Amino acid sequence: MKDMVLLGSTGSIGTQALDVAKLHNIKVTALSAGSNAELLIRQAEEFSPKYVCIADESKYRDLKSGLSGKGIELMCGKECLCALAALPCDTVVNAIVGTAGFAPALSAVSAGNKLALANKESLVVGGEIITSIVKEKGTCLFPIDSEHSAIFQCLTGRGNNKPKKLILTASGGPFRGYTSEMLKTVDKAQALKHPNWNMGAKITVDSATMMNKGLELIEAVWLFDVLPEQVEIVVHPQSILHSAVEFEDGSVIGQMGTPDMRIPIQLALTYPNRCPSCAKPLSLFGVTMTFEKPDEKAFPCMGLARSALKKGGNMPCIMNKANEIAVGMFLRDKLSFCEIPEKISWAMENVGFSEKISLDIITETERETEEILK
Numbered sequence: 001m002k003d004m005v006l007l008g009s010t011g012s013i014g015t016q017a018l019d020v021a022k023l024h025n026i027k028v029t030a031l032s033a034g035s036n037a038e039l040l041i042r043q044a045e046e047f048s049p050k051y052v053c054i055a056d057e058s059k060y061r062d063l064k065s066g067l068s069g070k071g072i073e074l075m076c077g078k079e080c081l082c083a084l085a086a087l088p089c090d091t092v093v094n095a096i097v098g099t100a101g102f103a104p105a106l107s108a109v110s111a112g113n114k115l116a117l118a119n120k121e122s123l124v125v126g127g128e129i130i131t132s133i134v135k136e137k138g139t140c141l142f143p144i145d146s147e148h149s150a151i152f153q154c155l156t157g158r159g160n161n162k163p164k165k166l167i168l169t170a171s172g173g174p175f176r177g178y179t180s181e182m183l184k185t186v187d188k189a190q191a192l193k194h195p196n197w198n199m200g201a202k203i204t205v206d207s208a209t210m211m212n213k214g215l216e217l218i219e220a221v222w223l224f225d226v227l228p229e230q231v232e233i234v235v236h237p238q239s240i241l242h243s244a245v246e247f248e249d250g251s252v253i254g255q256m257g258t259p260d261m262r263i264p265i266q267l268a269l270t271y272p273n274r275c276p277s278c279a280k281p282l283s284l285f286g287v288t289m290t291f292e293k294p295d296e297k298a299f300p301c302m303g304l305a306r307s308a309l310k311k312g313g314n315m316p317c318i319m320n321k322a323n324e325i326a327v328g329m330f331l332r333d334k335l336s337f338c339e340i341p342e343k344i345s346w347a348m349e350n351v352g353f354s355e356k357i358s359l360d361i362i363t364e365t366e367r368e369t370e371e372i373l374k
């Protein structure tokens with residue numbers, strides 16, 4: 001691996017991808033961020049990319065004053081993210097959060113680029129479109145999400161054997177063991193305190209509601225071509241077993257490691273090679289691993305994801321967009337924790353359903369969901 005285009009470089013995954021780039025001398029051809037011009041400028045000074053793009057056009061002036069005269073081509077706006085994703089390069093890393101990651105993901109695979117994907121939302125809204133283009137172009141889609149990276153690794157070397165079941169592990173988030181009653185009084189500060197992972201705000205709240213596992217269930221179905229019923233969610237609070245696969249003969253193959261996203265990010269960049277990493281090695285001495293059934297009554301988002309997947313068409317897109325809006329409102333203190341699934345469920349009943357899915361339908365569905373939840 002010689003070079004990468006990194007979208008969402010200022011976030012949790014993005015900054016860790018740059019740690020990996022530094023460790024392995026991977027050239028960074030392009031960097032992009034949503035609105036954090038200050039950090040983007042510092043990253044550009046350190047990694048000297050050819051292109052730097054900021055999605056938020058109002059921050060373009062800051063970018064220009066920080067980086068002009070340095071021989072870097074500066075850009076802004078959503079369309080430029082798609083142009084960067086289509087640049088000739090070894091790998092496009094998509095570490096954008098939310099549905100904004102879909103169009104660049106599509107652009108990367110349409111250009112025949114290998115896509116290392118952290119942005120699970122793009123598979124939730126348009127998994128069918130993205131995976132069919134990956135097949136058509138004969139390119140590669142490599143998951144960065146730790147559970148999906150684990151499953152990918154467990155499936156390596158399976159020959160023609162189909163998995164019987166995917167075991168998708170979940171930490172359970174900060175509210176594991178809480179009853180519906182207890183969840184009525186939780187606040188933002190509690191939801192943002194994840195026990196095992198240090199991540200961006202949106203995915204941290206998704207982990208607290210367990211919608212993250214719902215999104216990951218849909219992500220797994222598209223990535224590994226399995227039926228939803230073949231994916232079992234298992235709560236494993238220690239986040240040591242990152243997921244597993246059960247085969248017909250009863251063998252269960254799992255992948256373990258310390259909870260450090262730099263392991264799956266690095267593998268997505270260096271596969272099939274395994275190189276030394278910044279992560280702490282795992283010592284099994286003193287480790288206890290426990291497993292529980294998820295509480296789908298207290299955490300209804302997993303069920304919402306399952307029913308959206310079953311309904312198909314634009315329903316996962318409605319669910320995903322409604323979740324993104326509801327989480328945003330929760331983070332702005334406009335919604336309580338328990339109102340998040342209520343809002344999503346309401347949107348799923350009220351936004352126009354389409355059996356078919358296309359880029360235009362996704363755009364229209366997102367617009368309508370936004371309109372109805374305003």
Ligand code: NAD
Binds near residue numbers: 007008197203
């Ligand atoms: P984050 O909020 O820390 O970072 C998001 C990045 O996207 C930032 O660089 C931000 O500037 C950029 N961005 C935000 N809005 C944008 C927009 N409208 N257009 C363009 N860029 C925009 O998020 P994160 O935790 O790094 O997560 C990124 C993605 O990776 C998410 O889809 C998340 O579900 C997935 N993921 C994250 C982790 C983790 O450990 N953080 C683990 C697994 C999967």
Ligand code: MG
Binds near residue numbers: 145146147
């Ligand atoms: Mg995950």
